Amino acid sequence: MVSDDLLALINAYADKCFYLLNDDDYIFTNANGGRLDEKTVYEKHREFLSQAGIPYIGGGNGPRIHDWRHHMAVYSFKQMTDSGLDMYVALPILSAYLGHKTIFATEKYIRLALQMFPYIEEKFHLMVDRVFGSVVEEGDLNEIN
Secondary structure, three states, X not given: OOOHXXXXXXXXXXXXXXXXXXXXXXXXXXXXXXXXXXXXXXXXXXXXXXHHOOOXXXXXXXXXXXXXXXHHHHHHHHHHHHOOOOHHHHHHHHHHHHOOOOHHHHHHHHHHHHHHOHHHHHHHXXXXXXXXXXXXXXXXXXXXX
16 A cells, blocks of 8 residues: 555565564654654654645644545555455455444545545446446336335
C-alpha cells in the first residue's frame, strides 16, 4: 500500500533497527526511547508539510495527520477494485488492514472512494446487472403483484 521508494526506505530502516526491538517497543521514539508525544508528532507533521511545499490551512481544515490515513484507505480501495477485486471482497480486507473491529467503521472510506471515483460504483452496478438482469424499480413491483 506504499510506493516502491517508501517501501525501500522502510525495509532499510527495519533491517538496521527492528532486530533491536521487543514486541512492545515503539518503532519511532523520542530521544529517551519512549513514545512520541502528541505535540512532537503535530510539530513534525507541520514541518514535513512545509518541507514538501504543502500549505497548512489549519482550523481543522488540514491537512491533518489523520487525513493521510483517509487518503491511504481511499486509494487502497481504488487500487483493489481497479485490479478487478469485487468491492465487497475489498471491504473486509481494507477493514482488517485499518484495524477496524467492524466493517461498518470502514464504510466512510468507501463512501469517500465512491464520491471521488464514481466509476467504481458504475462498474459494480454493471456487474450486478449482468448477474441479475436489470434492477426492478419499486413501481414495477406493484404491477407484478
